[in-house]
Structure formats: structure tokens, C-alpha cells
Amino acid sequence: MKQSQTTIQVRYAETDQMGIAHHSNYAVWFEQARTELTAGIGMHYRDLEAMGLMLPLTDLSCHYRLPALYEDTLVIQTGITFLSAARVTFGYRVMKGETVICTGETRHAFVGRDMRPVNLKKRFPEVFRTLSEFLPEEENKEE
Amino acid sequence: MKQSQTTIQVRYAETDQMGIAHHSNYAVWFEQARTELTAGIGMHYRDLEAMGLMLPLTDLSCHYRLPALYEDTLVIQTGITFLSAARVTFGYRVMKGETVICTGETRHAFVGRDMRPVNLKKRFPEVFRTLSEFLPEEENKEE
Amino acid sequence: MKQSQTTIQVRYAETDQMGIAHHSNYAVWFEQARTELTAGIGMHYRDLEAMGLMLPLTDLSCHYRLPALYEDTLVIQTGITFLSAARVTFGYRVMKGETVICTGETRHAFVGRDMRPVNLKKRFPEVFRTLSEFLPEEENKEE
Amino acid sequence: MKQSQTTIQVRYAETDQMGIAHHSNYAVWFEQARTELTAGIGMHYRDLEAMGLMLPLTDLSCHYRLPALYEDTLVIQTGITFLSAARVTFGYRVMKGETVICTGETRHAFVGRDMRPVNLKKRFPEVFRTLSEFLPEEENKEE
Numbered sequence: 001m002k003q004s005q006t007t008i009q010v011r012y013a014e015t016d017q018m019g020i021a022h023h024s025n026y027a028v029w030f031e032q033a034r035t036e037l038t039a040g041i042g043m044h045y046r047d048l049e050a051m052g053l054m055l056p057l058t059d060l061s062c063h064y065r066l067p068a069l070y071e072d073t074l075v076i077q078t079g080i081t082f083l084s085a086a087r088v089t090f091g092y093r094v095m096k097g098e099t100v101i102c103t104g105e106t107r108h109a110f111v112g113r114d115m116r117p118v119n120l121k122k123r124f125p126e127v128f129r130t131l132s133e134f135l136p137e138e139e140n141k142e143e
Numbered sequence: 144m145k146q147s148q149t150t151i152q153v154r155y156a157e158t159d160q161m162g163i164a165h166h167s168n169y170a171v172w173f174e175q176a177r178t179e180l181t182a183g184i185g186m187h188y189r190d191l192e193a194m195g196l197m198l199p200l201t202d203l204s205c206h207y208r209l210p211a212l213y214e215d216t217l218v219i220q221t222g223i224t225f226l227s228a229a230r231v232t233f234g235y236r237v238m239k240g241e242t243v244i245c246t247g248e249t250r251h252a253f254v255g256r257d258m259r260p261v262n263l264k265k266r267f268p269e270v271f272r273t274l275s276e277f278l279p280e281e282e283n284k285e286e
Numbered sequence: 287m288k289q290s291q292t293t294i295q296v297r298y299a300e301t302d303q304m305g306i307a308h309h310s311n312y313a314v315w316f317e318q319a320r321t322e323l324t325a326g327i328g329m330h331y332r333d334l335e336a337m338g339l340m341l342p343l344t345d346l347s348c349h350y351r352l353p354a355l356y357e358d359t360l361v362i363q364t365g366i367t368f369l370s371a372a373r374v375t376f377g378y379r380v381m382k383g384e385t386v387i388c389t390g391e392t393r394h395a396f397v398g399r400d401m402r403p404v405n406l407k408k409r410f411p412e413v414f415r416t417l418s419e420f421l422p423e424e425e426n427k428e429e
Numbered sequence: 430m431k432q433s434q435t436t437i438q439v440r441y442a443e444t445d446q447m448g449i450a451h452h453s454n455y456a457v458w459f460e461q462a463r464t465e466l467t468a469g470i471g472m473h474y475r476d477l478e479a480m481g482l483m484l485p486l487t488d489l490s491c492h493y494r495l496p497a498l499y500e501d502t503l504v505i506q507t508g509i510t511f512l513s514a515a516r517v518t519f520g521y522r523v524m525k526g527e528t529v530i531c532t533g534e535t536r537h538a539f540v541g542r543d544m545r546p547v548n549l550k551k552r553f554p555e556v557f558r559t560l561s562e563f564l565p566e567e568e569n570k571e572e
Contacts, residue, residue, distance in 0.1 A: 012464065012474070013310055013457040015303035017192075017356060022299050023200045024174075027167040028442040035441065035500065045441070046500050049160075057166045061204040067258075070303060071464065071475050155321065155331070156314040156451050160444035160499060167442055171299040178298065178357065188298070189357050213446060214321065214332050303478075309486045310456035317453075335446075343452045347490040353544075 002134045004037035006076040010068050020067035026102055027060055030092050033076040034106075037090075041130050052113050053124055055088065059107040066101040068094070074101070080134035085121040086110060088131060145277045147180035149219040153211050163210035169245055170203055173235050176219040177249075180233070184273050195256050196267055198231065202250040209244040211237070217244070223277035228264040229253060231274060288420045290323035292362040296354050306353035312388055313346055316378050319362040320392075323376075327416050338399050339410055341374065345393040352387040354380070360387070366420035371407040372396060374417060431563045433466035435505040439497050449496035456489055459521050459533055462505040466519070470559050481542050482553055484517065488536040495530040497523070503530070509563035514550040515539060517560060 008029050016022040034055075038045050048054075068074055075095045082089035087109055094102040110120045120128045151172050159165040177198075181188050191197075211217055218238045225232035230252055237245040253263045263271045294315050302308040320341075324331050334340075354360055361381045368375035373395055380388040396406045407414045437458050445451040463484075467474050477483075497503055504524045511518035516538055523531040539547045550557045 009461075009464075011457060012302060012460050013308050016298060017301040017303065017305045018197060018199065019303045020199075023203060024167050024170040024299055027170065028440060031167075031441050032438075035438075039500070044500055046498070054161060056161065056163075056210070057207060059204070059206050060166060061202070063202050064200060067199070069475070071468070071473055152318075152321075154314060155317050155445060156453055158446040159441060160446065160448045162446045165442050171297060174298050175295075178295075182357070187357055189355070212332070214325070214330055304483060304485065306485075309489060310453050310460075313453040313456065340447060342447065342449075342496070343493060345490070345492050346452060347488070349488050350486060353485070 001079065001136050004033065004040050004078045004134075006033040006036045006078065008032065008074045008076060010070050010072045010074065012070055015070050020069060021072075023062065023064060026062050026064075026094065026104060027106075029074070029076060029094070030078075030090070030104055030106055033078040033092060034090055037078050037134070041133075043127060043130065048127070051124070053118060053120075053127070054111050054113065054115075055108040056111060056115070057106050057108055058087075060104070062102060062104040064102050066096070066099065068096060068101055072096055079136075080131055081105065081136070082107075083128070083132055083135055085119045085128070086117060144222065144279050147176065147183050147221045147277075149176040149179045149221065151175065151217045151219060153213050153215045153217065155213055158213050163212060164215075166205065166207060169205050169207075169237065169247060170249075172217070172219055172237070173221075173233070173247055173249055176221040176235060177233055180221050180277070184276075186270060186273065191270070194267070196261060196263075196270070197254050197256065197258075198251040199254060199258070200249050200251055201230075203247070205245060205247040207245050209239070209242065211239060211244055215239055222279075223274055224248065224279070225250075226271070226275055226278055228262045228271070229260060287365065287422050290319065290326050290364045290420070292319040292322045292364065294318065294360045294362060296356050296358045296360065298356055301356050306355060307358075309348065309350060312348050312350075312380065312390060313392075315360070315362060315380070316364075316376070316390055316392055319364040319378060320376055323364050323420070327419075329413060329416065334413070337410070339404060339406075339413070340397050340399065340401075341394040342397060342401070343392050343394055344373075346390070348388060348390040350388050352382070352385065354382060354387055358382055365422075366417055367391065367422070368393075369414070369418055369421055371405045371414070372403060374406075430508065430565050433462065433469055433507045433563070435462040435465045435507065437461065437503045437505060439499050439501045439503065441499055444499050449498060450501075452491065452493060455491050455493075455523065455531055455533060456535075458503070458505060458523070459507075459519070459535055462507040462521060463519055463535075466507050466563070470562075472556060472559065477556070480553070482547060482549075482556070483540050483542065483544075484537040485540060485544070486535050486537055487516075489533070491531060491533040493531050495525070495528065497525060497530055501525055508565075509560055510534065510565070511536075512557070512561055512564055514548045514557070515546060517549075
């Protein structure tokens, strides 16, 4: 099971008047983490879009444990927790040093430029195979 | 059971290159909906903060059904789905005309300026009572 | 000379840890003000884009006089300070009650979907005429 | 004359439906560039704030030459173009490879936590001296 690591530094504009990183930013950081996960396996997301494959988000969940502060360096550990021909779920852990400060998940559908479903396994088998390497091992075998 | 209504117009800056409102904006709109819910019952959130009551978000979930587009006018229907002395959960439905395009929930803890838990029922009984009017009726009775 | 008025309420997510609305939001509010200026004269910006007319921003300037705070209601007064067949400049005044808290300008080029220049006067004479009503009167006469 | 370099990767959330990075993001990137300039000289901005020194922005200007696209890697070259006991101006050049795609400036006042002016030269002479190394050489001598 592979995992991707993305480093984020909290920007001033991302703080709010409570003095912490505003919760809406985590969704943006997760997206950056997905971008780096796919780039790290040679599939730039913008190339996928150019090929006509899009991954609109259907579900987002975040569990915030501890705040992040301005100038904090955060590491996001990203894996894939579910993959089928029609959908993928990414899982995220946001680390501040050794501490998990937030966990989250995003579910995505595979669609074409017309926003209609795409069967990833058939239409883009290589993308499917590469993504499946990020699944936990037992699930990987089942494929 | 009361409900609050908030009207949002999708801004150009909120769109992304998929041509739809970026998913991270819904968390910001939900927050605006909370602001208007509390303002509508005479409790400006900034006054609550000034009184030393903060509601940091501990959990966020969104289920996106249909996209929102630039200049779309959206109505967010906001209620309270859970309330205790320590926590509150808000529920949101984002409407585009008669269609529900997104649903979501945010869970919050009641804390003081020192980020330590506050017993809302004891410390701010009036806030507690006013919020409880937004609960579904059967739950309201249980209080 | 016409002017457009746009009302904005400062969102929590727009504040930063200095406790004021972050300066980057004003560019977003200016854009919302442009959207409402054009919508107010029957030209929805999304229709202009659909017709193949885009107004990418080439210059932005803001002068910040006083901060805006969370839940503040701001009124943006928007006019047009320069208009030619190739370019338009919008001018903005952000009011908090009777006080001007920020002034700004944005310059835009008229381009087509291919990002090449468009002669607004020739290609979209009606848009040109309608926009010119927002110019200061003496300039209006010169047209 | 010193210069600071900051690398930014355009995030998906930063694009708009024109398919380019939305112009409001440059102000956020400039701020990140300031953060890294000061961090690079051993003065974390959050430490300055903790010491009671804040640099609210009074003026922002951007000149956009060419768009930035999703996943583009941009380098921001940041220097100081003006420095006095009361104010500082930062200058920015956003590079995409060898091409300047945007230039900008931000002016800031030195204030304390009470938002009243602070004489940087007197109150924080070391900060003043360190910042002045980023001035063009001829100006540096004048000090």
C-alpha cells in the first residue's frame, strides 16, 4: 500500500479571527494532496482532465482534532480507501509533527467532460491499476 | 421547530476550471448560514465571541448532489439537529430553486476564549434555550 | 452618470488573525460588484461569457483606509472611470456607513474565448453603449 | 540588494471558470512571499506579531501580464522598494519559467497591537536594519 505525502505551510490569509487556520482550507489542502498523489505517479491531474476524465467530489468529511496555526508546516498523508470502476475515496491524515490534527475523506465519481459516468476500469485501465496500488493490501488482492 | 434561510449568490471567484462552484465554498456558505441563524434570533456571533463563547468546528460533512454555477442564487435552509450542554450540530440544505443540490452538517464544541469546554446550559442558559427552538420538536420536549 | 450599489456582509472565513477582513477579499467583493453592475443593466456576466465576451483583469489597485470587521455590512459603489473599444476601468468605493474604508480600481481588456482582443464598440455595440452610461458625464459626451 | 524567492504551485481551488488562476490569489501569494522573506532572515512573522509589531497592508497593486494555470509552478521574487521608520513597500515579480507573468507592490504601515503607528527604527532597530538589506543598493547607502 502506497501513500503520498504533501507538505503545506499555513498561509496568513488562511487564518481567521479565532487565530487558527479556517476549517474551509482543509478541503483545499486535501485537493492539493490529491494533485500531488497523482503527479507523484506520473498522472498530472490536468492531463487527466485534458484526456476527458474528471473527478468531481460527491462527499467530503473532516474531523478536526487540533487547530493549525499560521506558519505551521503540516504534512498530509494521503491514501485511497476505496476504488471501483465508478468511484474512488481518498483518505487524509493531517500531521503537525507527530500529532494527527485532522482526518478526512473525499469521495469522487469518475465522469467525462459531459459530466456523465465513466467506467474507469474499461476506459482508463492504466489509471485504474495505478490508483489501486494505493489501496490497503488486502483490498488490493481482491481486485 | 424553527429554520433559518440564507440567500447566497455564487461569486465568480468561487468557480473553478470545471465551471462550477468549488466544493470548499460550501463550508464558507454554511458558516454564513450559521451567522444569519444566530443574528436572526438576536445573537450576533461576534457578540457571542465578545462574551467569551466560541464554537469551533469539530466535524464537517457535505454531500454534493448537483453543481452550483456562477451567478446562481442559492437558499440555505439551516436547522439544529443536536444540542447538548457541550455541543451543537447544525444541518444544512442548499436549494437551487426547488432542488436540493447539497446537504451538510457541522458539529461544534462550546469553548471559552482559552479553548476549554464551556457548559452552555449553565453559563449561557438563554443562548441554550434560544438555540433549542431550532431542534426538531420531539427532541425539544426531551430537554 | 450611473452608479451601481452592492451590499456585502463580511464572512467569518474572510477574517484573519489580525481580527479584520483579509485584504485579498476586496478583489472578490469588487468582482461581485461588477457582476451586480452588469446584472443591473440586464447583462448577466455569464451571458456575456456565453456570447464569447470575457473581461480578464489586467490591473488591480486597492487603497485600504480602515479595516472591515466580521458581520460588518459594506456597500460598494461602483462606476466606470474609463471605457474604450478595447478596455474598461471600473472604480470602487467601499462604504461602512458614511465612511469610505477602501477605494480601488480594476482594468480589464475585452477578449474573446480565444483570449484575443475584441473591439467592443464594433462587436457588441449595445454592451458598449450601456457601459458608457456609467462614465462621468463630461466623458460621456466625448463619445 | 537581497531578494527572496518563493515557490508556489497553483491549486485547483485557485482556478476559476475562465480556466486560469483567479486574480485574487496573487495577493495571497504575495503574502506568502513576505512570510518567506522574513522567515529567511530569521524573523518569523508570527514572532513579530507576538512582539507586538504588525504590518497591515495599506495599498496593493497588481499588473497581470499572462495567466497562470492549474499545477503551474511559479516563482515569486520579492524585494523591498521603500523603507522608512513608518512604512515599507514590497515589490514582487511572479515568474513562470523565464517569463514575468505578474508584477505587484504592497505598502504596509508599522503598527502595534493597538493599531497605532510604531517607529520601526526606534522600537525594532534590528528588524529595520535587516529589512534595509533588501533595498536597492543606492537607497541602502542613503540610510
